[in-house]
Amino acid sequence: MKIIVLKFGGTSVGSLKKIEKVVKIVISYVKKKYKVIVVSSAMEGVTNELLLKTQNIAKNFPEEEKDVILSTGEQIACALIAGKLNDLGYKSRSWLGWQIPIITSGNYSSSRIIEIKKKNIVNYIKKGGIPVITGFQGINNDFRITTLERGGSDTSAILCAKFFKADKCIIFTDVKGIYTTDPNLTKSAKKIEKISYEEMLEMASLGAKVMQPASIQEARLNRIEIDVKSTFSKKNGTIITKKRNILHKNTIRGISFTKNDAKLTLVGVKDKPGVAASIFKPLYENSINVDMVVQNISPVGRETDLTFTVKLEDLSKTRKLVEKNKSIKFKKLIINRNVSKVSIVGVGMITTPGVTFRMFKALAKKKINIEVISTSEIKISVLINKKNLKKSVEILHQEFKLSSSL
Amino acid sequence: MKIIVLKFGGTSVGSLKKIEKVVKIVISYVKKKYKVIVVSSAMEGVTNELLLKTQNIAKNFPEEEKDVILSTGEQIACALIAGKLNDLGYKSRSWLGWQIPIITSGNYSSSRIIEIKKKNIVNYIKKGGIPVITGFQGINNDFRITTLERGGSDTSAILCAKFFKADKCIIFTDVKGIYTTDPNLTKSAKKIEKISYEEMLEMASLGAKVMQPASIQEARLNRIEIDVKSTFSKKNGTIITKKRNILHKNTIRGISFTKNDAKLTLVGVKDKPGVAASIFKPLYENSINVDMVVQNISPVGRETDLTFTVKLEDLSKTRKLVEKNKSIKFKKLIINRNVSKVSIVGVGMITTPGVTFRMFKALAKKKINIEVISTSEIKISVLINKKNLKKSVEILHQEFKLSSSL
Numbered sequence: 001m002k003i004i005v006l007k008f009g010g011t012s013v014g015s016l017k018k019i020e021k022v023v024k025i026v027i028s029y030v031k032k033k034y035k036v037i038v039v040s041s042a043m044e045g046v047t048n049e050l051l052l053k054t055q056n057i058a059k060n061f062p063e064e065e066k067d068v069i070l071s072t073g074e075q076i077a078c079a080l081i082a083g084k085l086n087d088l089g090y091k092s093r094s095w096l097g098w099q100i101p102i103i104t105s106g107n108y109s110s111s112r113i114i115e116i117k118k119k120n121i122v123n124y125i126k127k128g129g130i131p132v133i134t135g136f137q138g139i140n141n142d143f144r145i146t147t148l149e150r151g152g153s154d155t156s157a158i159l160c161a162k163f164f165k166a167d168k169c170i171i172f173t174d175v176k177g178i179y180t181t182d183p184n185l186t187k188s189a190k191k192i193e194k195i196s197y198e199e200m201l202e203m204a205s206l207g208a209k210v211m212q213p214a215s216i217q218e219a220r221l222n223r224i225e226i227d228v229k230s231t232f233s234k235k236n237g238t239i240i241t242k243k244r245n246i247l248h249k250n251t252i253r254g255i256s257f258t259k260n261d262a263k264l265t266l267v268g269v270k271d272k273p274g275v276a277a278s279i280f281k282p283l284y285e286n287s288i289n290v291d292m293v294v295q296n297i298s299p300v301g302r303e304t305d306l307t308f309t310v311k312l313e314d315l316s317k318t319r320k321l322v323e324k325n326k327s328i329k330f331k332k333l334i335i336n337r338n339v340s341k342v343s344i345v346g347v348g349m350i351t352t353p354g355v356t357f358r359m360f361k362a363l364a365k366k367k368i369n370i371e372v373i374s375t376s377e378i379k380i381s382v383l384i385n386k387k388n389l390k391k392s393v394e395i396l397h398q399e400f401k402l403s404s405s406l
Numbered sequence: 407m408k409i410i411v412l413k414f415g416g417t418s419v420g421s422l423k424k425i426e427k428v429v430k431i432v433i434s435y436v437k438k439k440y441k442v443i444v445v446s447s448a449m450e451g452v453t454n455e456l457l458l459k460t461q462n463i464a465k466n467f468p469e470e471e472k473d474v475i476l477s478t479g480e481q482i483a484c485a486l487i488a489g490k491l492n493d494l495g496y497k498s499r500s501w502l503g504w505q506i507p508i509i510t511s512g513n514y515s516s517s518r519i520i521e522i523k524k525k526n527i528v529n530y531i532k533k534g535g536i537p538v539i540t541g542f543q544g545i546n547n548d549f550r551i552t553t554l555e556r557g558g559s560d561t562s563a564i565l566c567a568k569f570f571k572a573d574k575c576i577i578f579t580d581v582k583g584i585y586t587t588d589p590n591l592t593k594s595a596k597k598i599e600k601i602s603y604e605e606m607l608e609m610a611s612l613g614a615k616v617m618q619p620a621s622i623q624e625a626r627l628n629r630i631e632i633d634v635k636s637t638f639s640k641k642n643g644t645i646i647t648k649k650r651n652i653l654h655k656n657t658i659r660g661i662s663f664t665k666n667d668a669k670l671t672l673v674g675v676k677d678k679p680g681v682a683a684s685i686f687k688p689l690y691e692n693s694i695n696v697d698m699v700v701q702n703i704s705p706v707g708r709e710t711d712l713t714f715t716v717k718l719e720d721l722s723k724t725r726k727l728v729e730k731n732k733s734i735k736f737k738k739l740i741i742n743r744n745v746s747k748v749s750i751v752g753v754g755m756i757t758t759p760g761v762t763f764r765m766f767k768a769l770a771k772k773k774i775n776i777e778v779i780s781t782s783e784i785k786i787s788v789l790i791n792k793k794n795l796k797k798s799v800e801i802l803h804q805e806f807k808l809s810s811s812l
Contacts, residue, residue, distance in 0.1 A: 016459065057425060057493075065499070066489070068500050069482050076474075076475050078474075079472075083460060099549060099550070
């Protein structure tokens with residue numbers, strides 16, 4: 001059996017008209033002799049609307065019941081798809097998480113799929129049926145409905161591809177694929193043909209919003225090749241695959257960036273062992289993610305400056321925690337909201353010397369000051385003044401020839 | 407264990423504010439030391455909205471998938487109730503049809519509950535939990551979601567009362583109880599304290615819209631006493647119970663009426679054996695319900711007039727079927743849309759002579775012409791001109807002293 005998993009996101013099933021379009025896509029793959037498994041999200045906006053109900057009725061609405069409510073979104077979308085397929089003469093039915101079952105563990109509202117039982121779905125496919133499976137949900141050992149993290153329908157699809165040994169997993173969404181950088185920022189952005197899991201992970205967590213990092217990680221671990229493409233275009237999308245399937249024509253695959261960072265600098269920190277830990281401990285305890293960190297070597301040897309970034313939404317909380325922290329001494333706290341992080345991402349970086357140099361030189365040529373630097377094996381990030389964001393992205397896009405075919 | 411079933415209808419849970427009110431009612435019964443089982447409908451309007459989606463996406467939307475979609479309404483309402491109870495410190499959870507399970511048989515969209523498995527709910531109650539059970543739904547032998555007929559949540563509640571051996575079953579709704587006649591028609595209408603299942607059945611199918619006949623029949627068969635009362639008033643409602651629990655102060659319990667009937671008269675029908683069957687066969691085959699029927703004895707002995715009533719919505723179909731019916735001969739078809747059926751209902755009627763006479767005399771006194779009559783053991787119905795409806799109901803209400811305490 002040549003099995004294919006087709007996953008449709010919330011915007012793809014955002015209206016009855018769009019669901020009819022989705023059904024046409026499903027039928028086109030049936031006609032190509034695939035055994036199709038459909039995985040669907042809830043109709044766009046529905047999950048948020050349901051969430052609002054739980055927030056408006058109770059201060060502490062229990063997660064268990066929240067999952068019962070949120071799971072109805074996918075239930076409705078899947079039944080509409082299956083119903084329309086029937087109407088057009090195709091054998092199809094909705095399969096809810098508990099009917100398959102999709103077994104999860106962990107907390108409500110952030111469960112993880114640990115197994116998808118094969119029997120029911122495989123039997124149904126063998127009988128010529130098109131199963132339409134609810135994304136984002138399952139049941140736990142208590143026989144109760146659970147949901148995954150937001151955006152978890154991608155993970156559902158990837159694990160369906162794993163458990164049902166699919167040849168392919170296509171994620172249909174509202175963009176045409178993964179781009180070298182945000183097409184809204186610069187017209188030179190270009191669709192990427194193939195990208196590695198690792199590069200995609202860096203792109204996703206740094207700002208490209210197409211797929212959740214957790215689902216890409218799941219695909220990477222299970223070696224599931226993903227094809228990301230638009231529901232509303234026939235053109236090829238982007239394939240997310242193993243590193244070695246990728247031609248290294250280009251060292252750098254893409255440029256991602258953020259707009260919601262804040263930089264904090266503690267000036268004149270008494271430099272003694274463990275001082276950094278003392279600063280970050282209360283932040284960690286309050287679930288504040290510290291991103292870039294740099295500690296200057298002070299000339300005197302007794303005092304140092306420490307700079308780090310957090311998300312803008314965490315800034316005021318961070319500021320309070322730092323200011324009331326009695327275990328550290330410093331002269332001044334400088335805060336800068338006007339920063340952006342620009343990152344170049346590419347698995348080819350490791351084997352290509354001089355990438356860092358080229359990046360810094362290109363920015364220097366345009367007199368763009370780099371405030372903080374951080375690097376990993378496949379990415380280099382720099383913190384710059386937000387007003388230079390567009391210019392920086394464009395100059396780097398040009399420097400690494402991302403507009404040429406990938 | 408003193409178990410009580412509290413059932414809330416769609417208007418009772420029609421908004422988050424109203425659900426908070428429902429939760430208060432539940433808590434008040436917990437405080438009276440009852441073990442409470444809650445059964446809820448979907449929030450008002452939700453089921454129709456979902457139904458519309460299925461109708462708008464496909465001409466022949468399959469019933470199986472319709473049930474998957476419609477069942478989400480109760481799922482959400484129950485989880486909201488359970489969630490709010492938790493928020494206020496009470497142990498509660500939603501129980502969906504398939505989790506209990508509530509086992510149904512028959513067709514999708516009009517299934518019947520054949521069993522409610524006791525174990526899960528009884529264990530949960532013993533642990534001090536308040537189960538909130540989805541009305542209107544269950545699962546069948548194929549492990550798929552089914553729904554009952556519209557209004558089936560009442561049946562769910564009544565069968566919960568049966569299977570969990572409840573002491574009481576209270577149906578909370580948006581009216582204060584069952585009235586002697588429609589309070590919107592005449593101010594003299596009075597709330598009935600107690601009514602028998604049989605009387606209620608006649609009242610329900612004749613126009614009182616508080617409960618579906620099927621659910622009353624289920625209560626009658628299982629001898630479940632029902633208390634119908636308003637969610638929004640502390641006053642006593644109406645108790646629906648066995649005949650022998652009712653004091654027969656009054657012969658007549660109530661007056662019901664319809665406004666959507668049409669009368670058809672076939673003039674000059676060739677009177678030969680089986681002519682009535684020939685007329686009604688095509689109507690039966692097209693699911694048209696014929697209500698009142700009267701056949702005049704013709705003076706000539708060879709021709710007769712035949713009159714019957716159908717629902718207004720079936721009139722044009724009926725007319726066509728009669729006109730193209732080649733197995734009957736008649737001179738003229740007269741149609742009258744301006745008719746209403748008024749019925750007096752009461753179990754005391756059987757043992758009280760003269761009720762028919764009193765009814766006819768009271769109407770005659772006001773010069774109200776009776777067009778058709780039909781009777782059963784506990785009701786007498788007359789067809790009158792619609793313009794006389796209000797006057798008829800009022801005169802009968804007075805004649806049978808329905809305004810005095812019941």
